[in-house]
Amino acid sequence: MRCLAPLVISAAAIFAAACAPNAPAQPLVITPQIFSVTINPPPSPTASPTPMATPTAIPLAARVNGQPIPLSAYQAELGRYLRTLPGPLDPNDERDRQTLAQLQEAALEALIEQALIEQEAARLNIAVSEDQVAAELAIVKAQIGGEAQFQAWLVATGQTESDVRAQLRLELLTGALREQVLSTLPRTAEYVHAYHIVLATEREARQVLARLRNGAQFTALARSLSLDESTRPAGGDLGWFMRGGNAILWPEVEEAAFGLQVGETSDVVPSPIGYHIIRVIGREVRPLTELDAAHLQARAMAEWMDGLKARAQIERFIASPS
Secondary structure (H helix, E strand, O other): OOOOOOOOOOOOHHHHHHHOOOOOOOOOOOOEOOEEEEEOOOOOOOOOOOOOOOOEEEEEEEEEOOEEEEHHHHHHHHHHHHHOOOOOOOOOOHHHHHHHHHHHHHHHHHHHHHHHHHHHHHHOOOOOOHHHHHHHHHHHHHHHOOHHHHHHHHHHHOOOHHHHHHHHHHHHHHHHHHHHHHOOOOOEEEEEEEEEEEEOOHHHHHHHHHHHHOOOOHHHHHHHHOOOOOOHHHOOEEEEEEOOOOOOOOHHHHHHHHOOOOOOEOOOEEEOOEEEEEEEEEEEEEEOOHHHHHHHHHHHHHHHHHHHHHHOOEEEOEOOOO
8 A cells, every 4th residue: 555645744755756756647536526615706896886796616625614625725635646656546456446545535634634733823823934934945945956956846746836835834833733732741651661471372371370470480481482473582571661652562461561560470461462471570760762752742643633623613525435
């Protein structure tokens, strides 16, 4: 499955598509349910009455808290997603159809999230100046190799400088909001250092647990019997981990480990991969690791966006991909 660009992107990452500047534009397969908003011209200041102009209907892709997202904006966003692909999509290929459906959904969600970010920034009186955008744009142009190369990239990717400025403005707004969201996150957490042995059946696990209670060495049994190949060479060492952190642990194992004091051994703990016996050898509050901090930050941002969506009135007018 082809990866989609995240909502929050760095200035350099915006131009990742430049790696494949010759990728052909893809046809847009869109089945919108056409809705529209009507824009009436302002009344004439003159005294003499004039015939009212015919209102202009703008097809919409979505509406967020009353703010319209034109269908044309959705088509342009989807086109940018399609241009990042290495080649054209085959409408007769099931995987390509699934890819297109995912791109359609991602493009619409990106525009909805952009509207929510802009609305939240306005609510909090957070603004981005043109000087800030210009400074970021200068960095981007320098990274690409200068004005000529930048203009060539715009042509190759079907964008305008205004498009890039809008992306940079959104990134700056998101960055400012991100600082507020993350300002309350903790910098430390309680960690435990644990070992485990994984067995295939509860019966085997209880036999090993009996051997441990009779004085058998934990690490020796882990090296000879544990099914976890990633920790077996180190005697079942899971290392230091926090509750709900970046470590890829089974919730049952994590919960059991945090229920033990230093030196204690758990009862048999079932998980999707087998039956665990856990021993904790260390427990302390320590600074978050870089990976744990990044994990908590990503989760906080996702929950923040989920909260904005839950509180918003979002109308989607693009038919859901089948």
